Amino acid sequence: MRMTDETTTPSPPGTSGDPAVEVTALRQRYGEFEAVRGISFTVRPGELFALLGTNGAGKTTTMEVLEGFRPAGGGSVRVLGLDPYAQRRRLRPRIGIMLQEGGFLGDLTVAETVAAWQGMAADVGHEPLPGAIELVGLADKAKTRVRQLSGGQKRRLDLALAVVSRPEVLFLDEPTTGMDPEARRDTWTVIGSLKAAGTTILLTTHYLEEAERLADHLAIMHRGEIHSAGTVDEVVADAGDRITFRLPVQPETLRARPGGDLPFLAGTAPTLTYTDGSATVTYTLPGTSSGSPPNGSPGPGTDVPPAARAHAALATLFAWAAGHDLTLERLEVRRGTLEDAFLRVVGEAR
Ligand SMILES: Nc1ncnc2c1ncn2[C@@H]1O[C@H](COP(=O)(O)OP(=O)(O)OP(=O)(O)O)[C@@H](O)[C@H]1O
Structure with missing residues (x-):
């Protein structure tokens, strides 16, 4: 399958390589x-x-x-x-x-x-x-x-x-x-x-x-x-990688300063959900065809391959954690799923 914007003249049927x-x-x-x-x-x-x-x-x-x-x-x-x-x-x-x-x-x-x-x-x-x-x-x-x-x-x-x-x-x-x-x-x-x-x-x-x-x-x-x-x-x-971890901090600490001073990663802000006295932090990194980073914040250009983007994001995250003497618990980096891609499409089109 290929995407095309230009108008094409269909080839006669039976020619080798004709689209079905x-x-x-x-x-x-x-x-x-x-x-x-x-x-x-x-x-x-x-x-x-x-x-x-x-x-x-x-x-x-x-x-x-x-x-x-x-x-x-x-x-x-x-x-x-x-x-x-x-x-x-x-x-x-x-x-x-x-x-x-x-x-x-x-x-x-x-x-x-x-x-x-x-x-x-x-x-x-x-x-x-x-x-x-x-x-x-x-x-x-x-x-x-x-x-x-x-x-x-x-x-x-x-x-x-x-x-x-x-x-x-x-x-x-x-x-x-x-x-x-x-x-x-x-x-x-x-x-x-x-x-x-x-x-x-x-x-x-x-x-x-x-x-x-x-x-x-x-x-x-x-x-x-x-x-x-x-x-x-x-x-x-297109969906981009997802990084999640838990912070062993009281929710109040982070609520007082939404997001605390967590860094932006690849131009992406974290989302936080609070459970049992800890905060689960999620970053959804830009995918291959994402446009400019949200919030006008600095981030790698869209020509950066997703793997390099995830690598750089983790380096920034570890430096932040070391600076705060924190351990990132249950750290996970996972590839985006088709569901993430689907939800991104619907979300961006809203
Ligand atoms: N005969 C019709 N008259 C007027 N509007 C129609 C008609 N058939 C479909 N539509 C409208 O056109 C749009 C596209 O409908 P369509 O059935 O192609 O969507 P779909 O992607 O197959 O949806 P679904 O996943 O819900 O089956 C919808 O907004 C629908 O209400």
């Missing part, structure tokens, strides 16, 4: 409300790309444009080199869609439903995927009517139907919502095997662990825009 999905400056409105505000990303064949975001960020809207349910309001989208709306008849047989709300007939059994979808796949010239029911772990429910399935089981059936025609590109909108942890892990295994078989997958999710486990590339959306994108490691690097 190309979104360029996509905009989408509902009346006066602009739900998607000029987003761009590219997904290469065989890649799994995850769209993360807050509620109402525009993920489903983006997926619906890519699935051909509505034309792009602005910018352009291509799936397998085709316009998914204008050329949907050509594209549909080549893609699989797992919607948030599956539209099954409740009176049919699981086996009948899958057989109907297999029939439709055969009608458009596909060799239907055998064993789709087993693949998603519904073999013991084959004779159960769809309306009697639990929410999580319906999601599994949705997935079986989405893959039955062996799609080249698979769209999964919140595939594991409503599943228990075991079913979720099983589904991650299924998605992993589809990817291993070469399927290009676009997935939206609210489960950060899902993206962390499955995604080659991801983007975090908030209010219609992409705020952070890249590999999981690149996006996590």
Whole structure:
């Protein structure tokens, strides 16, 4: 995946190295409300790309444009080199869609439903995927009517139907919502095997662990825009390292002078929480793409690699502790997490 601002002309399908999905400056409105505000990303064949975001960020809207349910309001989208709306008849047989709300007939059994979808796949010239029911772990429910399935089981059936025609590109909108942890892990295994078989997958999710486990590339959306994108490691690097320790001091001492005279580290002020007569001090250091340091305070430039930044911060901290004859108890330096990156995006956009 690469982020791009410039408008690009899609290459003809079939050319080696063509992206499987190309979104360029996509905009989408509902009346006066602009739900998607000029987003761009590219997904290469065989890649799994995850769209993360807050509620109402525009993920489903983006997926619906890519699935051909509505034309792009602005910018352009291509799936397998085709316009998914204008050329949907050509594209549909080549893609699989797992919607948030599956539209099954409740009176049919699981086996009948899958057989109907297999029939439709055969009608458009596909060799239907055998064993789709087993693949998603519904073999013991084959004779159960769809309306009697639990929410999580319906999601599994949705997935079986989405893959039955062996799609080249698979769209999964919140595939594991409503599943228990075991079913979720099983589904991650299924998605992993589809990817291993070469399927290009676009997935939206609210489960950060899902993206962390499955995604080659991801983007975090908030209010219609992409705020952070890249590999999981690149996006996590945006979050910056976190330093925490405890000070064996009375809270009153520090409350009297908020933060005491704790130093700024990499331009970052500490946050303090008080428990049991000690203070827990936390610094969240700037990430790779952070802007100028907060509070206008001096700090290393943004070109400093995160590891060097953490190293310098610790040196400053130890010097401060030595000067105060203090021991930093339970000192921890930990890498930012995807959750930190997500919360940073939401926090910065407020
Ligand atoms: N048919 C519609 N008419 C008007 N507004 C809509 C419509 N569909 C979505 N919206 C609005 O567009 C915005 C984006 O919605 P969308 O469903 O794409 O978000 P999302 O990122 O998928 O959210 P969630 O994670 O909650 O599913 C929201 O503010 C939503 O209220």
